[in-house]
Amino acid sequence: QQQVKQSPQSLIVQKGGISIINCAYENTAFDYFPWYQQFPGKGPALLIAIRPDVSEKKEGRFTISFNKSAKQFSLHIMDSQPGDSATYFCAASPYGGATNKLIFGTGTLLAVQP
Amino acid sequence: DTEVTQTPKHLVMGMTNKKSLKCEQHMGHRAMYWYKQKAKKPPELMFVYSYEKLSINESVPSRFSPECPNSSLLNLHLHALQPEDSALYLCASSPGRPVKGNEQFFGPGTRLTVL
Numbered sequence: 001q002q003q004v005k006q007s008p009q010s011l012i013v014q015k016g017g018i019s020i021i022n023c024a025y026e027n028t029a030f031d032y033f034p035w036y037q038q039f040p041g042k043g044p045a046l047l048i049a050i051r052p053d054v055s056e057k058k059e060g061r062f063t064i065s066f067n068k069s070a071k072q073f074s075l076h077i078m079d080s081q082p083g084d085s086a087t088y089f090c091a092a093s094p095y096g097g098a099t100n101k102l103i104f105g106t107g108t109l110l111a112v113q114p
Numbered sequence: 115d116t117e118v119t120q121t122p123k124h125l126v127m128g129m130t131n132k133k134s135l136k137c138e139q140h141m142g143h144r145a146m147y148w149y150k151q152k153a154k155k156p157p158e159l160m161f162v163y164s165y166e167k168l169s170i171n172e173s174v175p176s177r178f179s180p181e182c183p184n185s186s187l188l189n190l191h192l193h194a195l196q197p198e199d200s201a202l203y204l205c206a207s208s209p210g211r212p213v214k215g216n217e218q219f220f221g222p223g224t225r226l227t228v229l
Contacts, residue, residue: 032216043118043204043220044157089156093216099145099164099208100216104156 006105019077021108023090032095080112118221137188137205144210146188151202195228
């Protein structure tokens, strides 16, 4: 119940295309869903996050879609660029606690080809 | 300042050495975290400090000893490590107050190699 399942494990997209990464969870206590972007040798950077009171959140080229009934959420990267090539982790936790644990997905290695 | 800093960037140590990793943030966050990350894996939580008190220890071996001297600083003391402890060690911080949520911000990490 504590797991967050992430797919695909790796993804190759052409420049200008749409990258889509999916995550699914079981624990209904989860109500905060961030995405992190990590470049090799660097720490994860918070990219965008969503709470279940909305079904979609957009920030620039990055959009989170959220389906509460299916317990699924996804990251869409529009107009993908070579600079987006990185590993992406979804995560989930309960919201509102002082130190809630983030449960991470297994990660998706994205390669955007020029 | 919206940054979490970590020193050193790289560390090589023998199994008998004692060393420390340091983490600092000046965002006024009251929760700080240590994570361990192996290659191609997600970060794995080790310790959580809330208001300078240890609140979560994920059954980490005693050769890892955390310390939170004040609300801005977090240390991880290392002693008698094993080669399998080689990893990227990440520090993170979050507001630590329920109304602010749980946005965790990560530092760049310390790449640790144990020989």
